[in-house]
Amino acid sequence: MASMDQSAVLEARRLYNARLALKADKTRAVWFPIAVLAVLLALPLLQLTSSNYNYVLHLVLYTASYVVMASGWNILGGFAGYISLGHNVFFAIGGYFAGMIYARYGVSTIILAPLAGLVAAVVGYVIGRITLKVRGPSFIISSLALVMIFRILFDNWDFVGGAAGVSLPAIDLPVKWAKVPYYYAFVVMAAVTVYATYRIKHSKFGLGLRAISKDEIKAESAGIDTRFYKTLAFAMSAFFVGMAGAVWGEYLTYIRPNIFLIILVSVNMVLMCILGGKGTIAGPVIGAILIVAFNEACVIFFGGSEINILATGLVMALALMFFPLGIIGSLARSGRLPRILNWD
Amino acid sequence: MAHTLQILILGLALGGVFALMGAGLSLVFGVMRIVNLAHPVMIIGGAYVAYWGFRLWGVDPLVTLPIAAVILAAVGVILYKVVFEKEAKAATYSEMTVLLTFAVAMIIEGALGTAFSNTQRVTSPDYATDAIFIGDIFIPTGQLYAGIVSLVIISGLALFLKYSRFGYAIRATTQNRDAASLLGVNVNLVSMVSFAIGVGLAGAAGALVSFVFSFFPAKHWEWIAILMSLVVLGGMGSILGTVVAAFLLSVIAAFVGAYVGATWSTMTFFLALFLILIVRPQGLFGDKPELA
Numbered sequence: 001m002a003s004m005d006q007s008a009v010l011e012a013r014r015l016y017n018a019r020l021a022l023k024a025d026k027t028r029a030v031w032f033p034i035a036v037l038a039v040l041l042a043l044p045l046l047q048l049t050s051s052n053y054n055y056v057l058h059l060v061l062y063t064a065s066y067v068v069m070a071s072g073w074n075i076l077g078g079f080a081g082y083i084s085l086g087h088n089v090f091f092a093i094g095g096y097f098a099g100m101i102y103a104r105y106g107v108s109t110i111i112l113a114p115l116a117g118l119v120a121a122v123v124g125y126v127i128g129r130i131t132l133k134v135r136g137p138s139f140i141i142s143s144l145a146l147v148m149i150f151r152i153l154f155d156n157w158d159f160v161g162g163a164a165g166v167s168l169p170a171i172d173l174p175v176k177w178a179k180v181p182y183y184y185a186f187v188v189m190a191a192v193t194v195y196a197t198y199r200i201k202h203s204k205f206g207l208g209l210r211a212i213s214k215d216e217i218k219a220e221s222a223g224i225d226t227r228f229y230k231t232l233a234f235a236m237s238a239f240f241v242g243m244a245g246a247v248w249g250e251y252l253t254y255i256r257p258n259i260f261l262i263i264l265v266s267v268n269m270v271l272m273c274i275l276g277g278k279g280t281i282a283g284p285v286i287g288a289i290l291i292v293a294f295n296e297a298c299v300i301f302f303g304g305s306e307i308n309i310l311a312t313g314l315v316m317a318l319a320l321m322f323f324p325l326g327i328i329g330s331l332a333r334s335g336r337l338p339r340i341l342n343w344d
Numbered sequence: 345m346a347h348t349l350q351i352l353i354l355g356l357a358l359g360g361v362f363a364l365m366g367a368g369l370s371l372v373f374g375v376m377r378i379v380n381l382a383h384p385v386m387i388i389g390g391a392y393v394a395y396w397g398f399r400l401w402g403v404d405p406l407v408t409l410p411i412a413a414v415i416l417a418a419v420g421v422i423l424y425k426v427v428f429e430k431e432a433k434a435a436t437y438s439e440m441t442v443l444l445t446f447a448v449a450m451i452i453e454g455a456l457g458t459a460f461s462n463t464q465r466v467t468s469p470d471y472a473t474d475a476i477f478i479g480d481i482f483i484p485t486g487q488l489y490a491g492i493v494s495l496v497i498i499s500g501l502a503l504f505l506k507y508s509r510f511g512y513a514i515r516a517t518t519q520n521r522d523a524a525s526l527l528g529v530n531v532n533l534v535s536m537v538s539f540a541i542g543v544g545l546a547g548a549a550g551a552l553v554s555f556v557f558s559f560f561p562a563k564h565w566e567w568i569a570i571l572m573s574l575v576v577l578g579g580m581g582s583i584l585g586t587v588v589a590a591f592l593l594s595v596i597a598a599f600v601g602a603y604v605g606a607t608w609s610t611m612t613f614f615l616a617l618f619l620i621l622i623v624r625p626q627g628l629f630g631d632k633p634e635l636a
Contacts, residue, residue, distance in 0.1 A: 083439060085446070131618075134625055137379045137442045141572050142621045144381075148569045148614040156607050263565055267450070270443070306462070306561075310454025316447035320440060321427065 032340040033194070040064075040187050044180045057179045061251070063292045064186035065244050069265075070272040070284035071193045072240025077270065078279035079206060080233045081213025082135065085266050086143030087241050089127075089150045090120040092260035094242030096160055099249035103168050109250040110185045113243045120242020121235040128234030132227070135216065147261060154257040165256025168249060182251045189247070190285075193240050198281050198343065200236070209233050213279070241269075267312065275319045277326030281343040286327055291315075350481050355598030357484065359591035360491025361549070361556050365567070366574040366586040367498055368545030374518040374581025375538040378428065378441045382449040383546050384567035389452060390416050390550020391559050392460060398467040398554075405467050406493060409551035416547025420540040423448065428539070429532070449564065456561040464558040472555040490552040497548055498587060501541075505583075514538055518581055566610065573617035579627030589628065 040060060046053040069091065077083050098109040098116040109116070131142045155163045171178055200206045208229045211219035220226045249255040268291060276287030294315065298308045323330055331337040332344075369383045393412040394405040427444060466472075472486035505511040516524040517534045525531045553559060574593060578585025593613055601609030620627060 083443065130622055134621055136439050138576075138621050138625055140439070140442045141379065141569075141576070142618055145569050145572070145614050145617045145621070148566070149611065149618065152607060152611050152614070267446075274443070306454050306457030308454070309450050310458060313447045313450025313452075313454060317427070317444060317451065320444050320447060321430070324440065 028342050029339040033343060037187070037191050041184075044183060047176050047180070052176060054176070054179055057183050059292065059296065061179065061183045061186045063288050064183075064190040065248055066268060066272060066288040066292060067190040067285050068186065068193045068244040069241050069269050070276075070288050071190075071197050071281075072237045072244070073269040074197060074273050074279065074284050075200060075209075075237040075240075076230075076233045077237075078273055078283070079201060079209040079213065080230050082132065082230060082234070083140050083270065084143040084234075084237075085140055085263070085270060086146040087237065087269055088261055088263070088265040089146055090124055090238040090241040091245035091248070091265055092150060092154060092257070093120045093123055093238075094245030095249040095255050095260050096154070096245075097242075098246030099166065099168055099255040100160060102250055103166055106169075108181075109246045110181060113185065113189070113246040116246035117239040117243035120245070121239035124238025124242075125231055125235040128231040128238075132230050132234060147263065147266070151257055151261045154261060160255070163257055165254055165259075167254040170253045171250075179251075182247060185247050186244070189240075189243060194281060194285060194343070196240075197284075201281065201344065205229065205232070210279070264309070264312070267316070271312065271316050271319070273326070275315070275323070275326055277328030277330070277332075280326070280328040280332070282341050283326050283328040286341070351598050351602045352595060353481060353483055354487075355595035356591060357487035357491050358556075358598065359594030360494045361487065361552055362570070362574060362594055363587040363590035364494035364497055364545065364552065365549040366571045366578070366590055367501065367583050368542035368549070369571055370575045370578065370581055370583050370586040371501075371514075371545070372539055372542035373575065374583075375514060376428070376535050378445065378539075379572075380542070381442060381445040381568055382423075382452060383445075383542070384564035384571055385449045385452045385456070385561070386416055386419070386543055386546040387550040387553055387567065388456060388559055388561060388564050389419070390547035391465075391554040392456065392550070393547065394551040394554040395465050395467050398469065404469050405551045405554050406469075406489065409493070409548050412547040412551045413544040414547070416550070417540040417544030420543030421536060423543070424536045424539045429536075449568075453561045453564060460561070462560045462562055464560050465554075466558040467554040469555060486555050490556050494549070494552060497545070498583070501545070502583065510534075510537070569617055570610065570613040573613040573620070575627075576617055576625070577620050577627050582627070585628055 043053075043060065044057065046056070069087070073084070073087050094113075094116040097119045098112040101107055101112055102109050127146065131139060131146070134142060154160065160166060171181065173181075200209075208219065208224045208226075211222065211224055212226050212230055216226055245260060249260075252259065272287030272291050273284050274287070275283075275290060276285065277283030291312075294311070295308060298311050302308070302311075319326070325333060328337065328341060331341070365384075365387055369380055372378055372380050372383070390412040393415055394408045397403040397408040397411070398405055427448065428441065469486075471489060474485040475482040476485055476488070477483075505515055513524070513529045513534050514537075516527070516529055517531055517538075521531055524534075557563075574586050574589045577593065578587070578589035593616055596616075597609045597612040600612045
C-alpha cells in the first residue's frame with residue numbers, strides 16, 4: 001500500500017517536471033543554434049567560387065577556438081564560481097603535447113586533440129586538487145602564480161625548444177584549402193563544447209557546481225562532495241581548453257611560450273565569459289564573437305597591440321562595473337532575452 | 345664564507361627595494377580588502393616619472409621620488425573616486441575588485457606602452473653602476489641607496505600609522521571596518537587616503553626601481569606574482585610582515601640564483617606564493633585566513 005502511494009507521488013512529480021520542461025522548451029528556439037552550425041559547416045563552399053575567403057574562414061575559426069576556450073573556462077568560472085586567470089596553462093599543455101607528437105611522428109593534431117585534452121585534464125585535476133583548497137582572491141592569485149611558474153618551465157625546457165619553441169610542418173594543401181581542415185576542427189569542437197556545457201549545466205553535477213558557487217559551506221552540508229565536484233569541474237574545463245590548444249599550434253605552424261603563455265589569452269577567456277554572461281550557455285559564444293570582432297577592429301583602426309591591451313582593459317573594467325551579469329545575464333534578468341539566444 | 349656573505353648582502357639589498365614595492369600593496373589590502381593587481385604597473389608609472397625627469401632635465405631619481413609619489417597618489421585618488429568607491433558596496437566585492445584592478449592594470453600598461461613603447465629603460469645616475477668594496481665583498485651603491493631610502497620611507501609610514509591620529513583611524517579601519525565606523529571614523533575618507541598612500545608608495549618605489557632594474561610596461565606581470573608572494577607570506581595587510589617576507593624571500597632567491605641558476609631565482613617567489621596560498625593562506629604574521 002505504502003509503495004503504491006509512493007509511486008503515485010513519483011508519477012505526479014514526473015508529470016509536473018515534464019510540464020515544466022515543456023514550458024521551458026517553449027521559451028527556447030532549438031532550431032537557431034542548429035541553423036547557425038549548418039551555415040558555418042557550409043561556409044567553406046565559398047572557396048569554390050573564384051575569390052578567396054581565407055580571411056572570413058580565419059575569423060570564424062579564431063572565434064570558434066575562443067568559443068571552445070571560453071565555454072570550457074565557464075565550467076569552472078561560471079558554474080562553480082572559481083575565477084581562474086591561469087587557464088592559458090592548459091592551452092599551452094594541449095598545444096605542446098599535440099604539437100610535439102605532430103613534429104616527431106607526423107600524427108595530425110586534429111586526431112590528437114581529444115588526447116591532448118585528456119592530458120590537460122589530468123594536469124588540471126592534479127593542480128585543482130592543490131589550488132582549489134582556497135577560494136576567492138587567493139584562488140585568482142594562485143592561478144596567476146601558476147602561469148608564471150609554467151612560463152619559466154616552458155622557457156627553459158630544452159626538449160620543447162625553450163623560449164624559441166618548435167616550428168611545425170605546414171599542411172600540404174593549396175592555399176585556398178589550407179585552412180579548411182582546421183576550420184572544421186574548430187567549428188566542430190565549438191559545437192561539441194557548447195553542447196557539453198549545456199548537458200553539464202542540466203545534470204546533477206551542474207546543479208552541484210551552481211550550489212558551490214552560491215554557498216560552498218551550505219552545498220557541503222547538503223551532501224555534495226564539493227572537493228570532488230570542483231576538482232572535476234577544473235579538469236573538465238582544462239580538457240576543452242587543452243583541446244583548443246592542440247589544434248591551434250598546428251594551425252599557426254609553430255609552438256612557442258609567448259603564443260600560449262601570455263596573459264592576454266586567459267584574459268580573453270575571462271572577459272568573454274563576463275561580457276557575454278558568466279554561467280550561461282550562450283554567454284561565452286556571444287562574448288567570443290564580440291571580443292574577436294572588437295580585437296579585429298582595434299587592429300584595423302589603431303594597428304598597435306598596446307592599444308589593444310588598453311582597449312581590452314577598458315572593456316573589462318566597464319563590463320565589470322556596469323554589466324556584472326553580462327549581456328545574456330542582464331537580458332534574462334529583465335525578461336528581455338530573445339528566444340533565439342536562450343540556450344540554457 | 346666571503347662568497348656566502350656576498351650573496352647574503354646582495355639579497356638583502358634587493359629585499360629593501362622589494363619591501364617598499366610591497367608595502368603599499370599590503371596597506372591597501374589591509375584597509376580596503378582590495379588586492380590591487382594594478383600596484384606593480386603603478387610602480388612602473390613611478391619609474392617613468394623618474395626616468396623622464398633624469399633623461400630630460402638630469403634630475404636625480406632620488407629627488408624625483410617625492411614628485412613621483414605625489415603624482416601617483418593623485419592617480420590613486422581619481423581611481424578610487426571613479427572605480428572603487430561604488431564597488432565597495434557590492435556583495436561579491438573582493439573577487440570583483442581583483443578582476444577590476446586587473447583591468448585597470450591592463451589599461452595603464454596599454455597607455456604606458458602606447459606613450460613610451462615597450463623598450464627597456466633604466467635611469468643611470470653615477471651611483472647606479474658604482475660599488476663600495478669592503479675587503480673582497482662589494483656592495484652595489486645603487487641598491488644600497490635604494491634599500492636605505494626604502495627603509496626610511498617604510499619607517500616613516502610605520503611611525504605615521506603608530507602615532508598620528510589619522511594613523512589610528514587607518515589601523516582601526518584595518519582591524520574592523522564596521523566598528524571603526526561606529527566609533528566615528530570616516531571610513532570612506534580613510535579608505536581613500538590609504539589607497540592614495542598605497543599608490544603613492546608605488547610611485548616612490550618606482551623612482552627607486554628606475555635605477556635598480558631595467559623596466560618596460562609589460563614587466564609588471566612578473567612583479568605581480570613577486571609582490572603578491574611578499575604580501576601573502578607576510579600576512580595580507582601586515583606591513584611589518586611584508587618587510588620581513590621581502591628580506592627573507594630576496595635572500596633565498598639570491599642563494600637560489602647563485603647555486604641553482606639565475607633563471608630559477610624568480611621562480612623562488614612564484615613557488616613560494618603558490619605554496620603559501622595553499623599551506624598557510626594567512627601568512628607568517630596574519631592571525632586569521634583573511635584571503636581564504
